[in-house]
Structure formats: structure tokens, C-alpha cells
Amino acid sequence: MLLAEPALYEQGVATADEPYLQRAGELPADDPLDRAVQEQLAVGATAALTPTGYLRAGDTAALRAVVRETTARKDARIVLALPLDVGWLRSDLIGRLVEEVGAAPGTKAVMLGGQSDPLAGFPEALTGLARLLTQVPGTALLRADLAAFGALARGAAFAAYGESSRFRHVVPPGESATASGFGDSPTVLFPELMALCLGTTLARRFAAAPAPVCECAACGRRELDSFASRSDLQPAAQHNTAVLMSWLRRLQTVPVGPDRQRWWQERCRSAVNRYPLVNAAIRQPNGFKVQPQLLRWSLLDPAPSAPAGVGAD
Incomplete structure (x- = not known):
């Protein structure tokens, strides 16, 4: 469509x-x-x-x-x-x-x-x-x-x-969008944390520690802290798209219904559990903070299956 x-x-x-x-x-x-x-x-x-x-x-x-x-x-x-x-x-x-x-x-x-x-x-x-x-x-x-x-x-x-x-959302008419502070730095998807981060933020967080290496279809093999300037806007967008498409392909292999909902919940839980490990590795206890929406997806249990014959065409 x-x-x-x-x-x-x-x-x-x-x-x-x-x-x-x-x-x-x-x-x-x-x-x-x-x-x-x-x-x-x-x-x-x-x-x-x-x-x-x-x-x-x-x-x-x-x-x-x-x-x-x-x-x-x-x-x-x-x-x-x-x-x-x-x-x-x-x-x-x-x-x-x-x-x-x-x-x-x-x-x-x-x-x-x-x-x-x-x-x-x-x-x-x-x-x-x-x-x-x-x-x-x-x-x-x-x-x-x-x-x-x-x-x-x-x-x-x-x-x-x-x-x-x-x-990614609609700003109500008559209101000004809340400033994001993104500036010239590209937004980069951190796959393990399922989080969008500024390239400059990633560069600061991993300044004294090895950065994760992305091997998505767009990056081949590239460190996540290397998207720190405006010249990286297109590569960052390609990276984000490649990662998102890999998630989509995996999701589509799971049957629709509770199994797919459970797969998504477990993926979000896994990401939430990675935050303290990443923060410990960079020696910054509050370096990366779990976003409320991610946490809520990790806690949202699958809907129960409909009884046989209910909701069927």
C-alpha cells in the first residue's frame, strides 16, 4: 500500500x-x-x-x-x-x-x-x-x-x-514542538539498547571504553561511536534503516498472536537488562537510561488468545 x-x-x-x-x-x-x-x-x-x-x-x-x-x-x-x-x-x-x-x-x-x-x-x-x-x-x-x-x-x-x-508523533495544533537538542549530530540506533542516541552522545559515553561494533547490512563493520558529525547523517540513516529492517524480518517469522507479542516483550526485556551491563562497562552508572516506553513494552504481557470460534471470520 x-x-x-x-x-x-x-x-x-x-x-x-x-x-x-x-x-x-x-x-x-x-x-x-x-x-x-x-x-x-x-x-x-x-x-x-x-x-x-x-x-x-x-x-x-x-x-x-x-x-x-x-x-x-x-x-x-x-x-x-x-x-x-x-x-x-x-x-x-x-x-x-x-x-x-x-x-x-x-x-x-x-x-x-x-x-x-x-x-x-x-x-x-x-x-x-x-x-x-x-x-x-x-x-x-x-x-x-x-x-x-x-x-x-x-x-x-x-x-x-x-x-x-x-x-514519530503529532505535535498538537497551536503548540511548538519540544526542542530535541539534536543539532548537527545524527541520531543513531543503538541496537542492544533499542535506543536512539545522538552520535555525539555515543562518542562521549565510549570515549574511555571500546564501543560496540555494528555489523548491519549498511555498516559492514563500524563502531557505533563513529557517527559524530553532520557528514555522518546519511550513513547513520542507512544504519538505522538496516537495523530496523532486520528487526522487521525477524518479527515476521513469528506467528501472529501471543507468540509474536511474547517475542516482542522478551526482546524489550533483553534490551532493558542490557542497560546496567553497558553502564558498568563504561563506568558510568547513569550513562544510558532506559526510556519509559521501552520499559513499558517489556512489562506488557501478551493478550490472552480468544476462545475457539470467537473472533473468527
Whole structure:
């Protein structure tokens, strides 16, 4: 499936009266959804994402309008885009979200909104996402980080890992993105720790200790602390992609269901357990800190299998 995302949810909020948005400066359209679908298909997309506005947590009327308008089209080429404020995943709202989104046929593409890592914002967030993916078939996760793999382990239709921090979450309209401090240093995936680190950070941490050597398809054999300048941006991106693709190939060998969820949980646990060992090796007790989302994936148990005959087509 090839998608061309309009990302209009970055411009404004969905309302019950206007669930879909148009680009700033465009002439008003009688049917914003039809215009967006035609534009995306015209540039070669095989399916079209709805031009949904940002969905504030708890705004059931807006969510219901988005689902209703998309469902009425009865067009299998339309993917319902759901740019959800992460607050929808709270325990007091997730049931309502599952009920409303579950009423929509076809594919649903969720993007989570919030600053930095939305899934690290509160402990319930990851549990709510897992429930949504498990209970609403045909749900995908876009603009994600580690959650892309966790989503695939939980049965997501598809998922997308953002190339940069800007594409790993949605910044709520009207808010400025929290500064990442990345500067000119590339972001490098540290496979053993399942962590994205600045190249300069890796260089500092391993200044007095041997750095891990990466043997991915892109690196061949390269020390992880060697991606420290702007000239390393492309090699770092190639390294990240090669490592992520190796994870994906391995995940796809595991049967969908509890086995795949367990595989992902164990992989996250293994990474969490590596942190104290790496910190001891570099003699920096707090050199690398486990990110909250990784820790929560390591603790999230697989969903129980459905009884025989339940949920089968």
C-alpha cells in the first residue's frame, strides 16, 4: 500500500461540524474529503487518508463525525486517519474510543499526538494502545517509533517508523514542538539498547571504553561511536534503516498472536537488562537510561488468545 499523507491535522482541530480540513490558502471545497481523496490518488497513492483534523481527547462528537462521514462513502480505497491526542488512551476514555472507532469498516490509521514521546506521558497510554489494536481489527499505527514494532506484534494492519523525531508523533495544533537538542549530530540506533542516541552522545559515553561494533547490512563493520558529525547523517540513516529492517524480518517469522507479542516483550526485556551491563562497562552508572516506553513494552504481557470460534471470520 502506497500512501501520500496530507497531515492536515497539523493545521487544526476536528470538530463535529468540520471533521475534515483543507490546506491553508486553498479555495473552499464543498467536499473536503472528496478533494483530498482525489488529490492523493492522482499522485499515485493506492489508498487515500482522510484529511481529518486533530482529535482532542474526549471530543466524542468530533470523533463520531469523522467515523460517520468516512463510513458513508463506502469506498475501500479510503483509510480513516485518526490523529488522536494521546489522552484518548486513558482508562476513562479508551472504552469509548474502541466503541466509536470499532464502528468504522475498513482500515484505520492512528497517529498519536503529544510532546516528545506521547506513549511515555502516562502509564496507561501503552495499555490503551494495545487494547485499541487488539479490539479494533484493521487498525494501523503511523508516525511511530518503537511502538511501530509493538503495534505489529499486537496485530496492526501496518505501521510506520518515523525517519526523524518530527515524524514519530503529532505535535498538537497551536503548540511548538519540544526542542530535541539534536543539532548537527545524527541520531543513531543503538541496537542492544533499542535506543536512539545522538552520535555525539555515543562518542562521549565510549570515549574511555571500546564501543560496540555494528555489523548491519549498511555498516559492514563500524563502531557505533563513529557517527559524530553532520557528514555522518546519511550513513547513520542507512544504519538505522538496516537495523530496523532486520528487526522487521525477524518479527515476521513469528506467528501472529501471543507468540509474536511474547517475542516482542522478551526482546524489550533483553534490551532493558542490557542497560546496567553497558553502564558498568563504561563506568558510568547513569550513562544510558532506559526510556519509559521501552520499559513499558517489556512489562506488557501478551493478550490472552480468544476462545475457539470467537473472533473468527
